[in-house]
Amino acid sequence: MENFINDWGLTVTTFLPMVGVAVMLLIPKAQEELHKKAALATSLLVAVMGILILTQFDFDATGQLQFAVDHIWIDVINSHYAMGLDGMSLPLVLLTMLVVPLCIIYSWNHFPEPQNPKAFLILILVLETGMIGTFMAQDLVLFFVFFEVVLLPMFFMIAVWGGDDRRYASLKFFLYTLFGSALMLVSFLALYFLSGSESFVLSDLIAAVSSNGISRTAGLWIFAGMFLGFGIKVPMFPFHTWLPDAHTQAPTVGSVILAAVLLKLGTYGFIRIAIPVLPEAAVEWAPWIGLLAVIGIIYGALGCLAQTDMKRLIAFSSVAHMGFVMLGISTLTDFGINAAIMGMVAHGLITGMLFFIAGSVKERYHTLDINRLGGLLIQAPRMGWIFGLCVMASLGLPGLAGFWGEFPAILSAYNPGNGLPVTTFRVFMVISALGTVLAAGYLLWLLQRAAFGTPKDEFAEDPSITDVTKHEWISWAPFLALIVAIGIYPNLIFRVTDGAVDASLNDCLQVNASELTAEQAEALGCASIYNLHEDHEDHAAGE
Amino acid sequence: MSVYAEMVGLDPLTSGEVVVAQNIAFGLIAVIMLFSALRMVTTRNVVHAALYLVIVLAGSAAIFILLGAEFVGVTQVLVYIGAIVVLFLFGIMLTRGALGVDEEEKGEQRLMSCLVAGLLAIVTAGALINTFSDAELTRSSPSTTATVGDSIFSQFIIPFEAISVLLLAALIGAIVVARKD
Amino acid sequence: MVTELFIFAESASQSGLPLGITSGGAWLLRNAWLIPLLPALSFLGILFFGKRMPRKGAELGIAAVGIAFVLAVLTGLAWLDHRDNYHGEETHLAVAAVEHHGEISHDEHHDDSHDEHAASGHSESGHHATHSSLAVSNTVTWFQTNGVDISVGVLVDGLSVMMLFVVTLVSLLVHIYSTDYVGGDRRYTHYFAFLSLFSASMLTLVISENTLQLLVAWELVGVCSFALIGHWWEEKPNSDAALKAFLTNRVGDMGLLVGVTILFFSVGSVLPDTFGSFSIAATNAVANNGLLSHTALLVAATCLMAAVMSKSGQFFLHTWLPDAMAGPTPVSALIHAATMVVAGVFMIARLYGVFFEGLSIGGSSINLMALVGGITTLVGASLAFVQRDIKKVLAYSTISQLGYMVLALGVGAWTAAVFHLFTHAFFKACLFLGSGSVAHAVHSFDMKSDMGGMRKAMPHTYRTFIIGSIALAGLPPLAGFWSKDEILAGTGGWGLFGGTGGNGSYTLMLVMGMITAALTAAYMTRCVYLTFFGEFRGHGDVHESGPRIVAPLWILAGLAIVAGLFNLPKGFQLVPDSFQERFGHYVEPVAGYFPTISHATPSWSLAIISTLVVIGGASAAWWYYFVKVEAASKASGKSLTELPNGPTTTYPLAKIIHNILDKKYYLDHLYTGIIAGGTKGPLARMAYRFNQQVIDGTVDRVGETAVKSGQFVYDKIDQLVVDGAVNTSGRLSSEAGGELRKIQSGKVQSYAAILFAAATVLAGILIVIV
């Protein structure tokens, strides 16, 4: 068993959903129950695989790739089938494995129009393969393939099962992401050719870049390409406009998967690929990433304040929250990136949960217009309290998961990584702290309008408005439990990620900026970062 | 121009004259090919276009021989000029009158196509000039039909089989599609 | 370019910074975390099983808080013993001086065993000289990131033990009181669940070992406050008030986030092998020893002050507190009078090293904290005059008293401030619960229209309310007198008969304190008159409340009488030495994490003068209400609210001049027209208007502006510019060939053209990059 998991675990986990898809293709469309069971069984099997992997995972070596497989895949371009799992990807993989079966359970009895569970569930399973594969891939070509695999099912999910304006939204989503990934691919190729790497495997590329070097200009351009590719997915201001439309139009389950996992592909790309491979370009770009992140935080919050649609509001809040994640990443510190991963998991759980609730509210009230809602706590008290809990978690209340993504990110911005302008980041810190106030503002406002007060007349006597149903309980309970558990004991995540983040960060970024001397910088091979730091010295000296 | 070189008993690599001769030949063939190709895509008469195509194809057969790939050159003549162009002519005959002799090209479409093709040419040319600006052809000897045959039936046997199946499938497909019923 | 002291803990027994804490001590002290754990468990219990319990979960909450109270008392006793008799090993902090941009010089200095300890910033000492006043600290790792252990644990010293006692006691009494007061409420169970959660959070806050834990608990009490203020969320004003409270607090929390962050990294910069530390003891010790730059401390202290201003209702972030009275009265007593609102004061007291150094409390004659406290205390007291709502009177009074505490901390009178916190908790809780008792009987909080003459119908409430009022006003020998007097002495501004010493001469603060003392006495007199004297103006039959309400009132009233005796001033000749300054002895730390402050000496002259001031204020109000208004009311045969010359009438200048000529008693005018009327009329009104319109208005305006700018950003920028740019680019590209649809013309050739063009462009980009 142990050997099996070691050698085949990741491959089986990744492609198990495809096996499920194959089985479902053979089942006639009319047998809906069977389809649901097959899809659920598949996703649960994947989750079981995840648990088996978890039991075999060596938590003392989170910094190393475990269960790694590395076979030659496409010989001509030196691309490998390289998969591996470390502390950075483990939380996100597990999150994916959790979200998918719960989504299937949630949609059990209410598939969005035009029904057709077979196609819908097949898309979800294909999505799962893509998402898990992206988090596990260690080869850039493989990563790109999985990254793109995710795109199509989501496009169809929005375009077929979406709301009234689904064509526009799905096309926007598709074009935006495709544009980004095209640039990303070009960057990958350029990186491969310019670094003279032996293969597309990540570790080879990192080694090649650090030993052969790469010209500053080329590094900047390549990073810019990746930045666009990942940044659109995140989404960072100003590439975020696809998000509110996609979220608003997508079916509930689509929104949940989009928020919980898909957005993380972008941030994951930053910490897995862009920063480790090109640390020096990252240092030069980081202030700009930080700036966009902070703008995103404030801008997302302001956008939220202007919304009247609940789902759109939650979508805008994603922009703000992912801003915190990106702020953490842009500090290029172990601390900040840990915070970012925590933020990703927390945002996945919390915003996913909020979209679930929005979906359930829509199902009961047939509207998400905040002005028409009200008194949810009276008509569906349990749902109201769950909503309240999620709102609190989302605004970063300590003791719930959201706080551990926000606060450490703010904290890390006080002392950004080596070579970054300290004063600038401290300004970012203060502004992002302001963002927490605004977050409380729009979220509580939403809570007040939707949950407090008394129900509006049009819904007061509506018998279809019921409290949380059994399927909803089953699919929500794990989310809620995790939100609380991570909030109380954040080490659940930090313990896993810390080693991996430490290992992935270039040594140059690890040393305290103010303590690096020219000789040390030379010895570590990071003279350029040191020089950058020298430029910023004036700022730092003022502190 | 290995056939020529062998005929006159010269070593193609050492003889400066041969190289000069080859270059002159290449220049002539290239000019003719480019002119014919341009005419082919611009002429209004479809039959003329097909004939221009014949010239281009023949030119490229000559280029192949110039490059020492005799078998490919011969195959080119046999298959393209012998079979494909005839097929085209039949096609033209059968569909004649659909657009008449002429077709009115839309200026807008032509402009766009020009832009794309021009851009493509510039990018490709730029890349080529950048990359292979001083690569010389140093073929030691022309390839023989025997080596080509060996290679096809040993190293490339599977692609060969695949091509065979493809041809069969295309044959049947063409019949199915074009059948009258 | 700061080169700090070079202190290396090569062998920890020899050097390092003494922190004043120990990991030893009595079991109860080391395990004080059990106290917050109990209400936390009861929160879960009530949440999941409360509705199925016979008493709807109230019994679980009371049991948990009751046991917690017993534990707190036992812990307190253990501390008394520990404080005098414990001689254990003191923890030392290894500090490395880091030269800015210098080499990481400590690398070669330590051996492996030290590294292990240094990772957490501490190193256990060997046999260092024992100290007799060591706080007990016990921590476990919470999480680690970047090799830094973030711990969670307890820091038990006199301050936290005192807070444990106060919180558990008031919480227990409020629990009992609530079973009657909110009995039959539709969210009875939720109410008790949140009371439990609040107790747990507040208790966690007071034993916090580090600033992060403090921050977590700080926000949690905030959210409990939010939930309890909005307890009756069906009515919009209630949920509005809850929102306002939460948001105002969030503004302050921003300061807390930033302040904690600054301290974390500042402390980290002087510790070897780690880049940050949240530890409160370490932060204070490092600050006390001058290892941190003054700028960093000043900025951190200022940021933290913002948090204090919001949480503890200091001017100008205080406006949420009166609104918060929308919650149930017991909640107001527990959260918005006795415990949560003093969290800010507690935090200052906890991180006093930072504030003392950062704001230069020891040296200057005026500083931010003292000024904020002073203004708040005046603003609160003056506003309390014009309220009709009895709870709002008490709310403004709370603001004023909190200002008193902050003022005291600002002038360096640490013990006095903490002692005032202690006494205030009892008498203010007593007053709030008393007002709740009255309101429970008349179903209203409006003093003018629904109360009056309640002393006959509600004798117990009346007596306890009077006791609480006297204690609040600060008349000897009740609790408020002693603590207030200490604060006034602590300002050091008293120059007669040798003065009082202290940390500087804060004369301005003394004056502010004096004025507030007079005002406090006056508005409480008004409040007592309107509530308990005169004719009953409400409706229905009024009865005394039940035993579950009266018993807590008497307990608190009893404490309001005797609490002051815990800290009789030094040199108070009427009692033996061993009874003097007991509170200060046990509560004030004498340890590495506490700054060296100079103590004021009590002054008989000051005490007498301040008492006279209080009596003056009280009698002025007494004269106006009990004599003037009463007579006028009797003469006209009308009730108080209908009097033409009622307390709500303003007194413009012309009218006053006319009155001086017309009326015979100059004193009359002095009291009514100028002192009472002037304060109560234009001045208070102006202050209130300022409060309501300028400050509150600003808050509203800011909110409105935020929404408007949000609207603007969304409509104009997001939808038009950013989104528009995207849409326009699509439109532009299509306009070359017609419309956007034309790209999807279905024509193979256009598709092919796009394909080729795209491939070419991408190839071109690739070529250019490579």
Next chain:
Amino acid sequence: MYLNQFLLLSAALFAIGVYGVLARRNGVLVLMSIELILNAVNINLVSFAAFQDSISGEVFALFVIAVAAAEVGVGLAMILLLYRNRRNIDLTEIDLMKG
């Protein structure tokens, strides 16, 4: 001889072929242009074969010729079908894929 002269010739033919594919409305002509493109590819393949002194390029050229033949067969069949059905082989009129 330089490698580039062949490659450039091939590139030019390729571009001309692309122009033909994009600009011409006659289906047969489009097919012929595609042949041009394939031919350019062949020249490329054979040139590299000569450059690297390997046989693979030539073999591939042969394969391409075979595929081209198949493609023309099917393509012409489709055009005939179109012609029969619509009496017209103007590709610009065929927009069944219009979105």
